[in-house]
Amino acid sequence: MSKYLDLSVLEIHRLYQEKKLTPKVLLEEVFERIEKRKSLNCFITLNKEEAMKEALRLENEEVGGILWGIPIALKDNIVTKDLRTTCASKMLENFIPIYDATVVQKIKDEGLLIVGKVNMDEFAMGSTSETSYFKAPKNPWNEEYITGGSSGGSAACVAARITPLALGSDTGGSIRQPASYTGLVGMKPTYGRVSRYGLVAFASSLDQIGPMTRNVFENAALLNVIAGRDEKDLTSAVQEKEDFTRLIGKDIHTLKIGIPSYWISDVVTQEVKEVFNHVIELLKEEGNQVEIVDISYLEQAVPLYQIIAMAEASSNLARFDGIRYGYRTLEAENVDMLYEKTRSEGFGEEVKRRIMVGSSLLSSEKAKIYYDKALSIRKDMRKSFLDCFSQYDLLLAPTTTSAAYKLGTSLSDPLKSFMDDVLVIPVNMAGLPSLNLPAGFNQDHLPIGIQIIAAPFEEAKIYQLASFLEKKLNLDLEGGHIDE
Amino acid sequence: MSKYEATIGIEVHAEIKSQSKIFSNAQNSYGKMANSSCTVVDLGYPGALPTINQEVIYQGIRACHLLHSTITEKMHFDRKNYFYPDNPKNYQITQNRTPIGRGGYLQIKINNEVKKIELEEMHLEEDTCKSVHKGRMSLLDFNRAGVPLIEIVTKPCMHSKEEAVLYLEKLRETLFYGDISDCKIEEGSMRCEANVSIKEVGAKTLGVKCEIKNIGSIRNVGIAIEKEIQRQIELLENHETIKEQTRRFDDKLEDTVLMRYKETGNDYRYFPEPDIPFVVLTDEMIDHALSSLQLTPDERREIYKSKGIQEINIEKLIANRTLSDYLNTYLDTELDFVIASNLLLGDILSYLHKNFIQLEQTKLTKEKFLDLVLKIKNGDLSNKNVKDILEDVLSTDASVSEIMQQKNIQNIKDSSVVIDIIQKVVTENPESVKDYQEGKDRAVKYLMGQVMKEAKGSINPKLASELLLEFLKNTSN
Numbered sequence: 007m008s009k010y011l012d013l014s015v016l017e018i019h020r021l022y023q024e025k026k027l028t029p030k031v032l033l034e035e036v037f038e039r040i041e042k043r044k045s046l047n048c049f050i051t052l053n054k055e056e057a058m059k060e061a062l063r064l065e066n067e068e069v070g071g072i073l074w075g076i077p078i079a080l081k082d083n084i085v086t087k088d089l090r091t092t093c094a095s096k097m098l099e100n101f102i103p104i105y106d107a108t109v110v111q112k113i114k115d116e117g118l119l120i121v122g123k124v125n126m127d128e129f130a131m132g133s134t135s136e137t138s139y140f141k142a143p144k145n146p147w148n149e150e151y152i153t154g155g156s157s158g159g160s161a162a163c164v165a166a167r168i169t170p171l172a173l174g175s176d177t178g179g180s181i182r183q184p185a186s187y188t189g190l191v192g193m194k195p196t197y198g199r200v201s202r203y204g205l206v207a208f209a210s211s212l213d214q215i216g217p218m219t220r221n222v223f224e225n226a227a228l229l230n231v232i233a234g235r236d237e238k239d240l241t242s243a244v245q246e247k248e249d250f251t252r253l254i255g256k257d258i259h260t261l262k263i264g265i266p267s268y269w270i271s272d273v274v275t276q277e278v279k280e281v282f283n284h285v286i287e288l289l290k291e292e293g294n295q296v297e298i299v300d301i302s303y304l305e306q307a308v309p310l311y312q313i314i315a316m317a318e319a320s321s322n323l324a325r326f327d328g329i330r331y332g333y334r335t336l337e338a339e340n341v342d343m344l345y346e347k348t349r350s351e352g353f354g355e356e357v358k359r360r361i362m363v364g365s366s367l368l369s370s371e372k373a374k375i376y377y378d379k380a381l382s383i384r385k386d387m388r389k390s391f392l393d394c395f396s397q398y399d400l401l402l403a404p405t406t407t408s409a410a411y412k413l414g415t416s417l418s419d420p421l422k423s424f425m426d427d428v429l430v431i432p433v434n435m436a437g438l439p440s441l442n443l444p445a446g447f448n449q450d451h452l453p454i455g456i457q458i459i460a461a462p463f464e465e466a467k468i469y470q471l472a473s474f475l476e477k478k479l480n481l482d483l484e485g486g487h488i489d490e
Numbered sequence: 491m492s493k494y495e496a497t498i499g500i501e502v503h504a505e506i507k508s509q510s511k512i513f514s515n516a517q518n519s520y521g522k523m524a525n526s527s528c529t530v531v532d533l534g535y536p537g538a539l540p541t542i543n544q545e546v547i548y549q550g551i552r553a554c555h556l557l558h559s560t561i562t563e564k565m566h567f568d569r570k571n572y573f574y575p576d577n578p579k580n581y582q583i584t585q586n587r588t589p590i591g592r593g594g595y596l597q598i599k600i601n602n603e604v605k606k607i608e609l610e611e612m613h614l615e616e617d618t619c620k621s622v623h624k625g626r627m628s629l630l631d632f633n634r635a636g637v638p639l640i641e642i643v644t645k646p647c648m649h650s651k652e653e654a655v656l657y658l659e660k661l662r663e664t665l666f667y668g669d670i671s672d673c674k675i676e677e678g679s680m681r682c683e684a685n686v687s688i689k690e691v692g693a694k695t696l697g698v699k700c701e702i703k704n705i706g707s708i709r710n711v712g713i714a715i716e717k718e719i720q721r722q723i724e725l726l727e728n729h730e731t732i733k734e735q736t737r738r739f740d741d742k743l744e745d746t747v748l749m750r751y752k753e754t755g756n757d758y759r760y761f762p763e764p765d766i767p768f769v770v771l772t773d774e775m776i777d778h779a780l781s782s783l784q785l786t787p788d789e790r791r792e793i794y795k796s797k798g799i800q801e802i803n804i805e806k807l808i809a810n811r812t813l814s815d816y817l818n819t820y821l822d823t824e825l826d827f828v829i830a831s832n833l834l835l836g837d838i839l840s841y842l843h844k845n846f847i848q849l850e851q852t853k854l855t856k857e858k859f860l861d862l863v864l865k866i867k868n869g870d871l872s873n874k875n876v877k878d879i880l881e882d883v884l885s886t887d888a889s890v891s892e893i894m895q896q897k898n899i900q901n902i903k904d905s906s907v908v909i910d911i912i913q914k915v916v917t918e919n920p921e922s923v924k925d926y927q928e929g930k931d932r933a934v935k936y937l938m939g940q941v942m943k944e945a946k947g948s949i950n951p952k953l954a955s956e957l958l959l960e961f962l963k964n965t966s967n
Contacts, residue, residue, distance in 0.1 A: 084537075085536060085537040091536070093536075098536070101536070103535075103536070103537075104530065104535075105530055105535070105538075107537060202539065203537065203538070203539050204537040204538075205537055206536040206537045207536075207537070207765075209764075210764035210765050211764040237541065238539060238541060239539050240539070240540070240541055240542065240765065240766055240767055241539075241764075241765060241767060317761060318761075318764055320571075320759075321569050321571050321581050321759070321761070324571060324573065324579065324580035324581055325534045325536070325578065325579045325580055326536075327573065327580060329575055329630075330533060330534065330535075330578065331535070331536075341575055345573055365571075365759060368571070368759035368760075368761055369757050369759060370757050373759065373760065373761060377761055381762075
């Protein structure tokens, strides 16, 4: 059996150019691996026929950019024309969209091969992917453990080396946290860097699509494909086109790096601290300056996030009413009952919980006390971050408080997953770019990651430091891949 | 109603004229096949996001200007959350905290006095779907979903149905002339709601307010208000309490009917729309929007008055915008506006009506119209002449002079020729001359008629009557 999928994207690209490999052969390998790793429960919908057709079509085409003919998996909240998009919910179990998200269009234009739609928390609400209507995906490093979430299927797929690339979405850590738990590079770009058009909205002011990959270079290459202003998304930023790989490989010796004090306090477990401290030592050895900094309101970030995210979610998910698309209850005597039964039956528990809390938070007087207040503190938090970036090139922090835990642990405690996200959430609140980089392992040989955070639109700088550390750390990250 | 005083506020939703919808690029059209003019955005599809139609913002700026409202320089949109089948996203994108315009007024004339009707605010929002109910089925037409609306809310500052009706007529005229809306109530492009309460004269607090929706014409707004005031007075007279409620106007009953009682305050869970960033209305945008504004109805009234046009013709012109616009193309010419307006509103309008055509479909050029009016003014054409040649003027390429030649119309302007005719008529009608001398006025009318007849109408009546009177005076001395 061939193992082209174990090669880097650059190596595959070279084989394509030398006509030693065709997209079809690579794709067949992908579907073999999908079959072999079925127990991971990565995929909700496969796109085998269409992907094969596309692979054959590519064979009559000139080899394009470096991601031409590379297989990719898409989180199932990114809308794909004629390909079922469920958001891992019963509500959209049979929903086949009539248009492509902007990122999907870009991926197709670039000649990537969409292999299928991957598992996630229902409507991206959760941190373990266990709220999926299609049951949780499993961590390829150890199938008793969670993948993290909500982009758990994307993480499992790449960590198991089924596809080199996946797209996730990050509202409150949903790319970085599963990337940390599965030993991947996962980037949440600056809010506005990537079009949200066609991303089924959870919390509009926080949602952002981003790449999840095996290494730093491939991550930057995928961001190159999906980034850019989109006239269809007014919140997408007007920025000049840039090459996010351009600083990769450049040595780093004179950086000023800040470490927010709260993020290395007792909220973080010892196993994470050890890995994190090792990285700090390494940076110092290379001559970089590392200092502890203070950022305002970090300790309040989780409740503030909950207010904003749930309030927006309660409104964004109102459209799922059984009238135009999606699940509809079998019997209803009137419209009110249609709404009530459709939504009670179509949504899972966590989604309903968040809709209820969000609706309550926006009710009459409460909106001023909670939502308005949260927005205003959020502004201050962002300002505090930006002030910090006037003195420091980058910020560094652990991504998660611990390594992945066992499946089923958090189900009894709805707040646990929020508290786990205490380190990733502030970045969404401030709209900053942040990348998870695998930095070590715990005693059970489960991956632990760190996140590199930059000022808005400084993704290239993040990739520079990430690639530098990637090379220095030189970790074996193949633990999720069963080699026969 | 001496004991009671009514307080009335009016809310108007007007569909804004624009190429495309407010938050999508689907066409903004009326009367198209159901669901042929909508995109995933209008359908409230998962993942779809709103964009902003700049044209609609410009229309909002124009409306603010025409209604003297203060423009909100930095504005955003809000979500109004409520479940209803005609509401595709189950939230409506509207403006709650930063309406595009605040305050403002319109002036009406009531009992020969000018009164300012003060406005609370105006805001931009999207329309909902249209529901059509067929038996047990309800059908939805998404062509209307996302059509831009402007909602204009007055303060509770009116006290009679007459004021309300005059306000609505003035508002319709203003929006129509500003090219902001068609304001066709029957097609639903202008919708009126009235809030009515009554209190005892002199009481400091307002009474309980009832809202009347679904009123199909301005006239019916008047009727609805009148009926509602009566209803409320009767309740109070019978010592019953008025419950806050929404009523609708029933065309057949010509009365209001209860729709629902107001429950403990509607909770729309408003919050700023996160998909649309703040919109900053710059001076450049405002200048751009206002540069295309046409003359307002009141400005036109002033101009027409200064040109000597009669009040009745002025109002007729304002009521017929095509003719008013047409007449205004002559503002920088020497045209006699009195003659021109008579001509337009009289013979030309009846010609257009008779032939079911518009003015621009005729062959009337600017030169021809100027020439025609001038010839009337100079006495080259009499009223009768005009009637004889108008069809040819409007339907052929020939000039006025050519047509006059063809029809052999030559107006006699030479006094000596006119006097010859008068001489002949007087000689042939000694009885009438005698009557005149005995002071019978109708004799002059008769003689004048004979003169015109003799001249086959091709004589300036003014000149003829002057000369006739002079002749008669001379002969009787």
